[in-house]
């Protein structure tokens with residue numbers, strides 16, 4: 081039987097989870113399909129690949145990563161640990177619960193470093209267009225080799241979309257924004273808070289980006305940090321010099337008017353207003369069109385495109401869980417492709433979607449959402465041979481983490497948590513987060 | 528005979544020139560093909576459509592325009608005047624030789640305002656993929672309606688690519704660039720010099736963007752402005768506080784080392800390093816891959832894609848001439864499509880390309896290049912019914928303009944030139960450029 085050909089688009093944590101899933105099946109003796117992974121950056125790691133560039137990159141492609149200098153994990157690493165490649169295995173000794181970007185890149189890379197996964201990835205190669213051919217039940221995937229600027233097309237039986245959904249910014253407009261003489265940038269283009277020293281800074285938004293870039297600005301000596309919320313304030317016990325105000329109403333030069341009548345002067349605005357699902361290489365019949373949430377519509381078990389079940393998505397959900405969720409998704413997709421698990425009929429899939437959508441629509445609080453995502457991952461792992469892990473303990477970690485942040489948003493990263501995979505307690509880091517300006521792997525592992 | 532269907536991609540000055548060319552033929556009684564123009568912005572005007580946005584726009588598309596607040600024409604308007612819609616016709620009275628952006632947008636828009644051209648344009652619609660079908664000798668053009676996020680495909684007999692080539696930035700890297708704590712942006716993302724007041728600013732590059740953004744920074748009170756050239760300095764008689772240095776060697780925090788050993792401290796860097804030809808919606812067999820010059824390879828008469836003569840480009844050249852060159856190109860392409868002028872054989876086209884390439888390769892100085900482009904336009908106009916105009920006088924305007932800039936880069940925009948179309952002498956403006964901070968149409972036409 082002619083080998084299936086599988087295209088994976090994107091080599092971030094999700095795409096790499098798919099490569100790892102097939103690799104682990106191959107190591108266990110299974111015959112696996114021909115796999116080609118297209119990655120538009122020069123290296124893998126997705127968001128975790130910091131670049132000083134913003135907007136358009138050296139090839140003329142939209143810059144992918146939204147990460148910035150001095151970015152550290154914003155949740156305990158014990159919540160994202162791979163179930164089949166633990167922190168102990170990679171680092172050989174306990175490390176703190178909140179590593180910086182480069183350390184987590186090293187962990188992602190480490191899992192595949194000694195495998196042949198890299199040979200399956202075509203770097204500096206951007207997916208341009210995916211066309212489904214009804215007659216042959218295949219996909220024509222057209223890509224551009226960004227170095228030679230040449231396009232080429234080839235046929236695949238299945239396509240795995242793993243391009244992430246935190247790279248195309250959602251940039252709303254505000255009355256008078258064009259009169260603001262200071263710097264206006266979206267969190268996607270934020271690369272470091274050094275320039276915010278002595279500045280009066282406004283963050284628009286009240287989620288993770290607003291929270292962390294706000295704290296980064298405070299850490300680097302901003303004169304004042306104001307977060308403007310639309311639906312709900314973060315409600316932390318903010319340090320002196322940080323405040324939350326409701327939504328921006330209009331902007332007049334340097335002064336910003338808020339809907340509660342307050343007015344403040346600012347030097348810089350960072351729009352922490354989230355991201356959109358965007359797949360320029362997909363016809364709309366194959367493309368997710370959903371806000372950022374834990375149950376985007378159109379997907380069976382969060383991964384199979386209901387309208388064309390030979391197309392899969394990894395990492396499409398809003399992310400409490402990340403690395404180990406992408407693994408659970410990848411193992412399940414692999415088993416569908418290898419025929420190890422059967423794909424239910426379109427009607428059964430529709431019923432499954434309907435029941436999970438109903439539960440999703442009834443979620444009332446954040447803790448509900450985390451439990452929903454844990455149950456979602458449990459459902460996937462029960463349908464593949466990915467090692468089950470104590471999902472309920474990870475839910476407790478997320479709940480404790482939220483309390484830590486509410487108590488002190490400057491020191492929550494100094495807390496320690498225990499791995500649910502190995503039982504190892506994280507190390508007490510050599511330097512409190514607020515005093516550490518060097519986010520390198522070398523500095524982090526130095527003492 | 529079933530009407531031909533023509534797709535125009537882009538509604539900047541080039542795309543609008545094509546719409547105008549067909550409209551003028553229709554007004555003169557000719558039957559014209561069905562024309563659909565796709566424009567990804569919400570309005571037409573291309574670069575001349577200022578947006579406060581940078582990087583990625585509200586639809587998740589790369590922001591197109593590179594223009595900024597307080598941008599004024601950087602060459603006399605008498606060099607770009609439409610031969611069949613003069614400044615006198617539009618403004619009804621003499622205006623200065625160097626209008627601001629909004630005034631030239633008004634002039635571009637004015638020519639088509641009373642026509643039905645707008646009905647032929649689908650705004651907020653981005654070309655996604657153009658596929659040539661050998662069997663039917665047609666192009667399948669797939670576009671996305673950015674508002675509804677739905678893609679659709681339709682067949683066209685011919686495609687006119689008018690997407691410009693000053694929107695995808697060329698962003699080189701420099702050793703240590705990632706250590707620069709100040710702001711680093713490309714000219715494409717520059718929106719105004721207000722923030723450069725009291726700053727020590729470095730422009731990398733020595734062409735129009737470096738020249739004008741440097742002067743803008745000086746005008747808005749920068750502490751110092753340094754332009755770093757690679758091949759050749761601009762060599763103007765710079766005012767105190769502006770200087771030219773050779774190329775950047777490396778960057779260490781705020782200090783920049785130049786290849787002649789000089790070192791300077793800077794607060795902001797603007798990379799005025801030009802743009803790349805980029806057509807993400809085209810297979811490479813149909814896509815220009817050329818540096819920015821007056822004779823990009825692969826085009827017959829600068830407009831017909833040699834390898835597939837049913838695909839045309841408008842505005843692909845480096846631009847001394849602009850609006851009236853795009854008109855001459857559009858009129859010629861129209862006449863090819865309407866069959867009014869015959870397309871030579873592929874061999875004859877190749878010979879024509881070879882002779883003009885040879886002449887292009889022998890150009891030695893700037894004045895040669897301007898004359899080359901004037902002769903290029905003459906060759907086009909002689910092959911269509913676009914009104915011929917005194918191209919040699921325009922060449923003289925360009926030569927005098929260069930002298931003006933070399934003498935005083937702050938006041939060259941206060942000079943006056945005579946229209947070659949109407950003989951009207953431009954007006955002396957009510958305010959010297961260096962003292963005018965309001966670039967609005969209303970202010971410009973106020974006295």
Ligand SMILES: Cc1cc2nc3c(=O)[nH]c(=O)nc-3n(C[C@H](O)[C@H](O)[C@H](O)COP(=O)(O)OP(=O)(O)OC[C@H]3O[C@@H](n4cnc5c(N)ncnc54)[C@H](O)[C@@H]3O)c2cc1C
Nearest residue numbers: 090092093094120126127153154206207243244246395402
């Ligand atoms: C600023 C920021 C900070 C974050 N911090 C954390 C954190 O602390 N902890 C945590 O667990 N999670 C964090 N996340 C969440 C993050 O989404 C996940 O950690 C993870 O990166 C998602 O992996 P992914 O593979 O799904 O997507 P990504 O990591 O985004 O990778 C997608 C890949 O697809 C490639 N690609 C995109 N388009 C194309 C194309 N057309 N052709 C070819 N390749 C393409 C990209 O180059 C990229 O390599 C953060 C996210 C952001 C934006």
Ligand SMILES: Cc1cc2nc3c(=O)[nH]c(=O)nc-3n(C[C@H](O)[C@H](O)[C@H](O)COP(=O)(O)OP(=O)(O)OC[C@H]3O[C@@H](n4cnc5c(N)ncnc54)[C@H](O)[C@@H]3O)c2cc1C
Nearest residue numbers: 537539540541567573574600601653654690691693842849
């Ligand atoms: C900063 C700057 C200043 C300039 N100043 C002057 C000046 O003073 N005088 C002068 O004569 N010239 C000036 N120019 C030169 C300028 O290139 C021309 O004036 C003119 O704008 C070129 O017209 P165009 O239609 O070829 O390209 P553009 O004006 O760039 O228009 C291209 C159009 O195509 C659209 N488009 C792009 N991609 C897609 C897609 N995938 N799908 C659908 N639509 C798409 C864009 O939205 C845009 O509307 C300047 C250029 C720049 C960058």
Ligand SMILES: NC(=O)c1ccc[n+]([C@@H]2O[C@H](COP(=O)([O-])OP(=O)(O)OC[C@H]3O[C@@H](n4cnc5c(N)ncnc54)[C@H](OP(=O)(O)O)[C@@H]3O)[C@@H](O)[C@H]2O)c1
Nearest residue numbers: 152153154252285286287288289292310311352353354372
């Ligand atoms: N490691 C780190 O330190 C770090 C740092 C940054 C980001 N991240 C990660 O990045 C991902 C994305 O987080 P994010 O915060 O960027 O996006 P997000 O979680 O989707 O939040 C978007 C925010 O923007 C607000 N918003 C959207 N449109 C708005 C509008 N028109 N006006 C005002 N507010 C508007 C939303 O308000 P509503 O609530 O009203 O919708 C919400 O607060 C997450 O996975 C996060 O973990 C991590």
Ligand SMILES: NC(=O)c1ccc[n+]([C@@H]2O[C@H](COP(=O)([O-])OP(=O)(O)OC[C@H]3O[C@@H](n4cnc5c(N)ncnc54)[C@H](OP(=O)(O)O)[C@@H]3O)[C@@H](O)[C@H]2O)c1
Nearest residue numbers: 599600601699732733734735736739757758799800801819
């Ligand atoms: N109306 C206005 O005021 C205004 C303002 C800005 C721009 N414009 C228009 O915009 C268009 C583009 O002009 P532009 O100046 O942006 O682009 P450009 O004319 O293509 O010039 C690019 C410049 O970047 C330099 N460069 C390229 N790569 C480099 C590298 N790796 N290191 C150092 N230098 C590098 C080039 O140097 P080399 O010479 O060595 O190649 C050149 O000086 C023109 O049509 C211009 O008229 C108009």
